[in-house]
Amino acid sequence: MMNTVETRVPVTVLTGFLGSGKTTLLNRILTENHGKKIAVIENEFGEVGIDNDLVIGAEEEIFEMNNGCICCTVRGDLIRILGHLMKRRDKFDYIMIETTGMADPGPVAQTFYVDDDMQQKLRLDAIVTVVDAKHIWEHIDDSDEAKEQVAFADVILLNKIDLVAPEDLDKLEARIKSMNSMAKIYRTHDAVVEMDKILNVGGFNLDRAMEVDPKFMEPEYPFEWSGTYELAAGTYEWVMGAGPDPVMGMAVLPMANNGMAAQEAGLMDAVLTFAEAEQAVQAGEMLHTGKGQHHQLVLNEDGETIFKITLEQPGFYQLFTEHHPDEFDAHLCSADAVLDPLQTGEYKPDHEHDEEVTSVGITLSGDLHLEKLNGWLSQLLRVHGQDIFRMKGVLSVRGWDERFVFQGVHMLFDGRPDRPWGSELRHNKMIFIGRNLDRTALEGGFRACLVS
Amino acid sequence: MSRVMMQRKDKPKPQQQPLKTLWRAVIDDHPIGLAWSPDGNLLAVAGVSGPITLHDGENGAVRHSLAGHTLDTMAISWHKDSRILASVGQDGKVRLWDVEAGTQTAEIAGGASWVERVAFSPTSDCLVSAAGRKLRLWNIGGDLIREYPDANSTITDIKWRHDGQQFAISAYNGVVLYDPTQPEPLRRFEWQGSTLTLEWSPDGSYIATGDQDSTVHFWMTETGQDLQMWGYETKVLELAWSFNNRYLATGGGTQVVVWDCSGNGPANTKPIMLEEHQGLIKHLKFQHEGNLLASGGNDGMLGIWRVEKKKSALLTSAVFKDPIAGIAWSPDDRYIAVVDEIGTVSVAQL
Numbered sequence: 098m099m100n101t102v103e104t105r106v107p108v109t110v111l112t113g114f115l116g117s118g119k120t121t122l123l124n125r126i127l128t129e130n131h132g133k134k135i136a137v138i139e140n141e142f143g144e145v146g147i148d149n150d151l152v153i154g155a156e157e158e159i160f161e162m163n164n165g166c167i168c169c170t171v172r173g174d175l176i177r178i179l180g181h182l183m184k185r186r187d188k189f190d191y192i193m194i195e196t197t198g199m200a201d202p203g204p205v206a207q208t209f210y211v212d213d214d215m216q217q218k219l220r221l222d223a224i225v226t227v228v229d230a231k232h233i234w235e236h237i238d239d240s241d242e243a244k245e246q247v248a249f250a251d252v253i254l255l256n257k258i259d260l261v262a263p264e265d266l267d268k269l270e271a272r273i274k275s276m277n278s279m280a281k282i283y284r285t286h287d288a289v290v291e292m293d294k295i296l297n298v299g300g301f302n303l304d305r306a307m308e309v310d311p312k313f314m315e316p317e318y319p320f321e322w323s324g325t326y327e328l329a330a331g332t333y334e335w336v337m338g339a340g341p342d343p344v345m346g347m348a349v350l351p352m353a354n355n356g357m358a359a360q361e362a363g364l365m366d367a368v369l370t371f372a373e374a375e376q377a378v379q380a381g382e383m384l385h386t387g388k389g390q391h392h393q394l395v396l397n398e399d400g401e402t403i404f405k406i407t408l409e410q411p412g413f414y415q416l417f418t419e420h421h422p423d424e425f426d427a428h429l430c431s432a433d434a435v436l437d438p439l440q441t442g443e444y445k446p447d448h449e450h451d452e453e454v455t456s457v458g459i460t461l462s463g464d465l466h467l468e469k470l471n472g473w474l475s476q477l478l479r480v481h482g483q484d485i486f487r488m489k490g491v492l493s494v495r496g497w498d499e500r501f502v503f504q505g506v507h508m509l510f511d512g513r514p515d516r517p518w519g520s521e522l523r524h525n526k527m528i529f530i531g532r533n534l535d536r537t538a539l540e541g542g543f544r545a546c547l548v549s
Numbered sequence: 550m551s552r553v554m555m556q557r558k559d560k561p562k563p564q565q566q567p568l569k570t571l572w573r574a575v576i577d578d579h580p581i582g583l584a585w586s587p588d589g590n591l592l593a594v595a596g597v598s599g600p601i602t603l604h605d606g607e608n609g610a611v612r613h614s615l616a617g618h619t620l621d622t623m624a625i626s627w628h629k630d631s632r633i634l635a636s637v638g639q640d641g642k643v644r645l646w647d648v649e650a651g652t653q654t655a656e657i658a659g660g661a662s663w664v665e666r667v668a669f670s671p672t673s674d675c676l677v678s679a680a681g682r683k684l685r686l687w688n689i690g691g692d693l694i695r696e697y698p699d700a701n702s703t704i705t706d707i708k709w710r711h712d713g714q715q716f717a718i719s720a721y722n723g724v725v726l727y728d729p730t731q732p733e734p735l736r737r738f739e740w741q742g743s744t745l746t747l748e749w750s751p752d753g754s755y756i757a758t759g760d761q762d763s764t765v766h767f768w769m770t771e772t773g774q775d776l777q778m779w780g781y782e783t784k785v786l787e788l789a790w791s792f793n794n795r796y797l798a799t800g801g802g803t804q805v806v807v808w809d810c811s812g813n814g815p816a817n818t819k820p821i822m823l824e825e826h827q828g829l830i831k832h833l834k835f836q837h838e839g840n841l842l843a844s845g846g847n848d849g850m851l852g853i854w855r856v857e858k859k860k861s862a863l864l865t866s867a868v869f870k871d872p873i874a875g876i877a878w879s880p881d882d883r884y885i886a887v888v889d890e891i892g893t894v895s896v897a898q899l
Binding site: 153154156158160161162171173174176177178181184185187211212213 | 579
């Protein structure tokens with residue numbers, strides 16, 4: 098499906114609970130002097146032409162599709178209405194679809210994937226979700242629709258900020274980011290926002306996601322810190338003060354050398370080690386070195402706790418700790434001195450998963466095997482498509498000079514070559530947003546698609 | 550329900566016969582309806598923006614330009630005596646036009662803002678309109694005969710059986726049959742899927758449907774048995790029966806797929822595949838009393854095919870600049886009318 102010159106009409110889907118300010122935003126879009134000819138499809142009857150624009154009332158009709166997707170639902174009314182709009186001579190520059198407050202955006206988004214006419218003529222530009230910053234707390238914990246509207250969004254307007262204290266807004270924004278790290282978030286009053294923030298924002302915003310949180314695309318690890326030491330044979334002490342937790346996971350891994358490859362191998366070994374059942378270690382006891390030795394250090398209630406490490410071989414060793422040592426004022430000591438690591442690593446922790454709806458971003462270098470990727474995605478979506486709301490990716494596929502971009506909604510996905518990589522470093526970025534996502538499994542599956 | 554899978558097969562290219570253009574006209578709009586009057590004197594072309602042009606069938610001269618609908622026109626249908634044309638549109642109205650005088654004779658409410666379907670009975674003065682889930686039966690004077698209970702979802706098509714004794718509607722969930730003299734539906738052919746269009750076989754023994762999920766269904770109207778044909782590339786909106794009930798031509802992709810319903814029916818048979826189009830097929834029409842099939846595609850090609858078991862061939866073709874927006878055989882099968890998306894109207898003779 099080559100589509101180098103984009104002639105498809107962009108479509109923005111507007112979601113948000115009743116009273117969030119969605120209609121205010123819509124009216125603003127229609128009255129603002131943006132020079133675009135916009136058709137609006139909303140969930141009320143009555144069709145009115147407003148100057149250049151057209152407002153069409155639609156009755157939401159959600160259809161199940163028997164097309165091999167287990168649970169693919171689409172908006173039949175949209176297929177008919179949009180199909181008809183595309184025949185008009187005075188074609189529209191832009192189409193907006195307003196969903197009802199309680200709508201799950203899934204069927205609307207899926208509609209753009211299952212129908213050929215729609216795919217050929219229309220392009221889902223963005224899902225814009227308006228959030229009532231004051232009242233969202235009443236829904237966000239227990240309403241699937243509220244979570245879905247946040248999870249599906251490319252752009253989120255935190256509206257009615259005048260009614261909320263700044264610290265509560267920060268809290269809300271953090272909460273929303275934990276659910277959907279891909280979306281661009283704007284704080285608005287009376288839904289006032291520049292049009293170019295919500296119209297024609299473009300489909301693939303992975304770079305933007307990077308802007309928001311530089312650590313976001315990095316994999317998450319079961320540890321927060323590593324330190325590399327060059328150590329002689331002998332006995333050492335790992336000294337910890339009291340900290341935020343009474344226990345802490347830790348592993349000590351020998352390294353072949355201090356090179357990059359050894360560092361990376363160590364990282365993988367550490368992930369595997371932390372996946373093993375942990376062995377409790379009390380004060381004064383010995384920490385074992387090597388792969389698979391996942392210790393849980395049990396700290397004294399007060400004061401320092403000392404653990405012993407005895408090394409038979411001199412060489413490089415890497416310590417991995419569940420928490421940052423600074424939180425416990427922890428350090429490694431030889432018989433006569435506190436040792437500084439040659440180098441340290443900090444990792445994004447993965448234990449902040451109190452949200453049911455999260456995003457998982459993965460970056461990998463190397464080229465992908467297209468067939469393997471297809472196979473993996475098909476299998477993944479067959480099993481987890483219900484829980485994966487959206488995914489997007491910019492991929493480096495072996496044999497392709499162009500970036501391969503794709504996006505998906507639940508079990509449907511669509512990929513196509515985009516611009517050439519040119520001088521840009523080839524790499525793979527992928528993001529999943531959904532419920533109960535398993536980062537380790539997703540990353541493992543994605544990695545297995547690399548050309549070995 | 551049995552399932553039949555289709556396979557592609559290559560065919561040698563036949564010698565083409567020329568297509569002679571009789572007349573050409575331009576309506577400067579995307580045509581949404583194209584219909585010959587039953588007497589063959591007039592060709593009605595409805596443009597999506599509203600107006601309906603009535604062309605002289607012989608030379609293309611514009612007899613009348615009807616205003617149509619203020620917001621887009623959606624469909625047209627001729628009364629059997631060729632004097633009245635019905636149109637429906639996005640102004641929520643069903644309009645009846647006297648084509649002699651070029652004037653509107655009735656303006657009636659379809660029941661929702663978009664009236665999408667209208668169909669005059671082939672044998673009486675009744676017409677049926679569908680607007681959203683509203684189904685209404687009218688007489689030729691524009692009086693409401695009956696409003697039926699709302700359909701389960703938006704009605705996607707209405708077709709009369711050729712004897713006018715029944716009509717069928719399609720919607721999400723399949724097909725519903727009605728007797729125009731009864732207020733209650735006669736029967737339902739239920740299918741959990743979005744049925745987009747339907748066609749009665751001329752003898753009424755089958756109703757074929759095209760579905761959003763890229764399937765075609767054959768409903769045997771006597772028994773209610775269902776046969777599902779799958780393997781199509783896209784949703785199927787193009788269905789055409791041959792006059793002798795033998796062949797059903799279907800689109801749903803870049804090849805015309807023709808099912809042979811003779812003998813034990815199409816189940817477990819290989820369909821005839823007509824391959825020449827370079828784009829999706831958008832329109833299919835069989836002759837009223839002949840075995841020629843006309844196909845129109847997104848590639849702008851009009852194809853005229855002879856459909857015959859093992860001897861099917863493309864007899865002739867013409868390529869238009871824009872995708873084909875409609876095709877119609879004249880009632881005597883001598884002419885073929887074709888419109889493309891920029892509004893070029895052509896009438897040609899084989």
